[in-house]
Amino acid sequence: MATLHVDVVSAEEAIFSGEAKFVALPGENGELGILPRHTPLITRIRPGAVRILRADTGEEEFVFVAGGILEVQPGVVTVLADTAIRGKDLDEAKATEAKKLAEEALKNAKSEIDQAKVQNELVAIVAQLAALRKYRKK
Numbered sequence: 553m554a555t556l557h558v559d560v561v562s563a564e565e566a567i568f569s570g571e572a573k574f575v576a577l578p579g580e581n582g583e584l585g586i587l588p589r590h591t592p593l594i595t596r597i598r599p600g601a602v603r604i605l606r607a608d609t610g611e612e613e614f615v616f617v618a619g620g621i622l623e624v625q626p627g628v629v630t631v632l633a634d635t636a637i638r639g640k641d642l643d644e645a646k647a648t649e650a651k652k653l654a655e656e657a658l659k660n661a662k663s664e665i666d667q668a669k670v671q672n673e674l675v676a677i678v679a680q681l682a683a684l685r686k687y688r689k690k
Contacts, residue, residue, distance in 0.1 A: 554588035555607040558629045560615050562636035567615050571607040575629050577622065578679075584622070586629055593624040599679035601639075601686060602631055614639030616683045618676040635676075642684045651677045 578600035
C-alpha cells in the first residue's frame with residue numbers, strides 16, 4: 553500500500569516524523585483528508601487536531617496544533633504549526649484553567665486590539681479542549 557511521509561513541527565521541536573496511510577486536519581476552509589499522491593497544496597490551518605494513521609502500526613497518532621501552515625506534495629505532508637502538542641501530553645485541567653483566565657481577560661479588555669488578541673487565544677484554547685475530549689474518547 554502506498555504511504556506518504558509526514559512531518560509535524562513547531563517552533564520548539566519536531567513533534568512527528570514518519571510514514572502514514574492517511575492524514576486529517578483542520579484546514580482554513582474545513583477539514584482536509586490527505587492520502588498518498590494527493591494534489592500539491594499549501595494552505596493555512598486552524599487550531600485543532602491533526603490525525604495521522606501510521607503506516608507501521610496502523611494506529612492513529614494525534615497532535616493538537618494551534619494554527620499554522622500545511623504543505624502537501626504527492627508523497628510528503630509538512631505541517632508547520634504555531635504550537636503543537638502531542639495528544640498524550642495535553643492537560644485538560646490546564647486548558648480549562650487557561651480558558652477561564654482568557655474569558656476573564658476578555659471581560660476586562662480595554663481596547664479592540666486587546667479583545668482581538670484574547671479572542672484568538674480563546675479560540676485556540678477551546679479548540680484544544682475539543683480536540684482533547686475527542687482524543688480521550690478513542
